[in-house]
Amino acid sequence: MYLQQYAPEPDSLESQDLWVNFGPQHPSMHGVMRLLVRLEGEVVREVVPIIGYLHRALEKIAESRTFPQFIPYTDREDYLGAMNGNLGYVLAVERLLEVEVPRRAALLRVLVAELNRIASHLIWWGTYSLDLGGWTGVTYGFREREGIVDIFQDLCGARLTYSYLRFGGVSRDIRPETIQKIKDFIPFLRKMLGEYRTLLTGNVIFEARTQGIGVISKEEAVNWGLTGPNVRASGVDYDLRRDDPYCLYPEFEFDVPVAVEGDCYARYLCRFEEMYQSLRIVEQVLAKLEPGPIQGKVPRVIKPKAGEVYLRTEAPRGELGVLLVADGSPTPWRLKLRGPSFNAVGAIPRLAQGWKIGDLISIIGSIDIILPDVDR
């Protein structure tokens, strides 16, 4: 009896639209997101993203926590790039506090941020392979990420939610054994990335599934607010580490991979190349690391003077903006987080329109969204 609902009316030859729910529980939604998709056969005509399944009101929580108490919450904003989440928030508060960060601590911040970027991209690589039906990639990506997670465990004791950064420094110093671990890890990952290339990058099927799919032009990518590797793949040469420097990034030499095609393959290549560039930065940090203090002088009670600051950093998925308004009390008056994934989700309807169901999955994988960052 339910079948009648979907069948065309007996006296007309017009076909009905088919609305399909992708999610909130679906194998290729990266978290709990729901996409209402209007299909015409296999062709996607309309996509309506429905978000909010992971909403935890992080911004509102911030208003009832003291400044240091909110650091662990920033881990949970984008849990695959927790170090970068810490970094954005800590830098914003430090700008209000006007504290000096010792050199060793600043170098360690760059080190963990870049290692975390690699870890995040490794997971993206694995899940993208899975989205396209290649089951083996996901185990490889997670295996290599495990090396980085072990390094972080040595460093701060946590494996996912690090809360490693502090106002004016970092929580713990790095041990020589951990440095050795990182030094061993770098050539290993280089070798493995070469293996990834042979497994996925040059594969004919992979190229057929990504090249020319989900194209977005330079202007449109900017207008839709895409950031990070997504916008760089459309030909916008823009990286906050270089163009709006923070931490000690101007000291390091690295290239910003840019592609012009704007399709899934270009986004894939940009992210892939970023892993090599991050490895270069990590190597340079290790060469510069000298003994010294890891914690600058900060007041016992963090009470920034009244004021407003907007600070943006380059998180693994793009631009992470932190707007912080302080009123002189020990809690933020208002905190606004601008996550890269939220805008990326907004662009899915534009990117996926007119493509097939399989391409929709390919597109969602290529823009690398993470749902806790979308909902916050």
Added chain:
Amino acid sequence: MQQFLQPAIDLFERIPLLGMTVAGLTVFGGMCVVALVLVLMERKVAADFQTRPGPNRYGPYGAFQTIWDALKLLRKEDIRPTAVDFWVWFAAPVIVFVAAFAAYVTIPFDPVLYVKDLNIGVLYVFAIASWGVIGVLMAGWGSNNRYSLFGGLRSAAQLIAYEAPMILAALGPVALAGTLSLRGIVEAQQGVWYVLLQPVGFVIYLITAVAETNRTPFDMPEAEAELTGGFHTEYSGMKFAMFFLAEYANMVLVCSLATVLFLGGWQGPWLPGFVWFFLKVGFLVFLFIWFRWTFPRVRVDQLMVFAWKVLLPLAFLNLLLTGLLIVLGVF
């Protein structure tokens, strides 16, 4: 083997009904065991590709894992969604299951180990194996689930597209041997295996066989990342197990057929015939597993284009060339 089986063969010739029953049960039981072994093999090989141990708890090297899994599926509650079209939904796994197993009766595993040697063996196998698609379509329609419907429709389109080049590729060995009987084709490969005379046909057959069994890179009907479970989204317990077993039985079937048509069937030195047969099938199955765990999935329209615009003309050309060479007396 011949002497060992002779009394039984005599008995079955006197009482045909008993013979048919025993043969049917043997094929069915044997193929169930083969499918179970295959599931284990797939999991172990996949684990090896993915650098993880795979099942290793029940029995030596996890050998009993699939048996426990099958028993678990049998014990599960048989969930029947309220919105299904009951008889269509109910009959679908049965049809798929029966189609997968019925085709085995003509496969000659050994000079004497076969149920019935039909003089239209190749035709029979393809005809029976084509039933499967009806079951998949019924599952897709009867489930009353949009994902299932997509899976069923994709499956129908895909199987029709790939059946044509598959049969054309299989006609090469038929033309060479001059018979449709599977046993006759194997015997005709006494000197040289047809894979040497029909390399293009063999490759086309392998590709289409992967598509026929709905495996990656051509696993459109159940494309997990897109359609969650495809046509078997709404099935659980025993019915799911039937789809699952049928998938593996189908895989063994197409590999057996490839062995018969191209790899000389039971022929080989030193070892008994059926050992050679299963070694060859095992090698082909390993190829299938290898494909599955290394390739991404193609898109549905690319799949169709590949079948109609590449494989089909190629298969036609191959068949024409084979015919020409036979007429010229080269083969």
